[in-house]
Amino acid sequence: MKGILRLAVAWGSVAAFFVFGPSWLASLDSPLWATGLFLWLFVVILLSAFGVVHEAEELAHRLGEPLGTLILTLSIVIIEVVLVSAVMLSAKAAPTLGRDTMFAVLMIVMNGLVGLGLLIGGLRYHQQSYNLQGASAFLSVIIPLTTIALIIPNFTTSTTGGTLSPLQSIAFSVFTVSLYAIFLLIQTGRHSSFFVHAGESAAASAAEPVAHETAPRGSTLTHTALLIANILPIVLLSKSLAAILDHGIAALGAPSALGGVLIAAIVFTPEGISALKAVARNELQRAINLCLGAATSTVGLTVPAVLVVGLVSGQTVVLGLAPTEMTLLVVTLILSTITFSGLRTTMLEGAVHLVMFFVYLVLIFSP
Helix, strand or coil: CHHHHHHHHHHHHHHHHHHHHHHCCCCCCCCHHHHHHHHHHHHHHHHHHHHHHHHHHHHHHHHHHCCCHHHHHHHHHHHHHHHHHHHHHCCCCCCCHHHHHHHHHHHHHHHHHHHHHHHHHHHHHHCCCCCCHHHHHHHHHHHHHHHHHHHHHHHHCCCCCCCCCCHHHHHHHHHHHHHHHHHHHHCCCCCCHHHHHHHHHCCCCHHHHHHHHHHHCCCCHHHHHHHHHHHHHHHHHHHHHHHHHHHHHHHCCCCCHHHHHHHHHHHHHHHHHHHHHHCCCCCCCHHHHHHHHHHHHHHHHHHHHHHHHHHCCCCCCCCCCCCHHHHHHHHHHHHHHHHCCCCCECCCHHHHHHHHHHHHHHHHCCC
């Protein structure tokens, strides 16, 4: 019943903006009106994102790990790519939006969510175990992808200002997609056991025959259709949200990085809640798959998408981070490597990651 109501609200909003959107968006000079439209779209897109998470989790129960979590992660990242592309193609150019969104996702996921999750898990269970090989595989991909995308552009000489030349953009996009594709083959193929904890794997294997007996044959197809039905309203409403977001940040004189933070928050709030629920159930491996998988997919898919949009539209795309942000990113990568180098985690690691997240929040408003 909740799912039907959620879809009705989402598609009703799509119809309303299709008919009245142009005239509504022409009146954004009224702060009250602009705020109302933003809150409306924010709530609708957030509800649809929760619908995406719900349907993806239903598929996860039927398909098992790590494929189920991968479907959820890819669905959320597709939404992120759509929102970023919509803002980039809006009336005003946003050359740093892709960079700001990717960096916000990395900070929110790898410091905020990981930190809060490990803190909750440490307080509740003292220590939590996971599959070290899976975490190592994630980090072995995240480190080069983030370095290529967010650090190297600052040191190239073909162009200046943290940008890439057309040749570099094409080459780096191909390299990024290729590495991410290889990782997906590893994650879903011969080394899928890396991303399943031994205890959870045994429990899943024991429950698997029951799931196949009770689940209707058409349930997987049904949930796939519902997943798409929840994603589409986000895609269709993204252009309207982009126009309001762009206008609001300019009118308030807010930091440009705030746009990336808002997009990251809209997109990853439902997935973050899923990760924290998994930690509370002592399923740290699932939480790691969600958090580190989100970071991997974000860089692996957003970088090529942003560069392609820039090349096609002729817009300048700035990827290189500022020195302070580069420092935060490097410290985060080193800290994550240390955190996931042992077989168990404690609340100390969570507290350290949270401190880094709070530092990031302060630097947004006081660089």
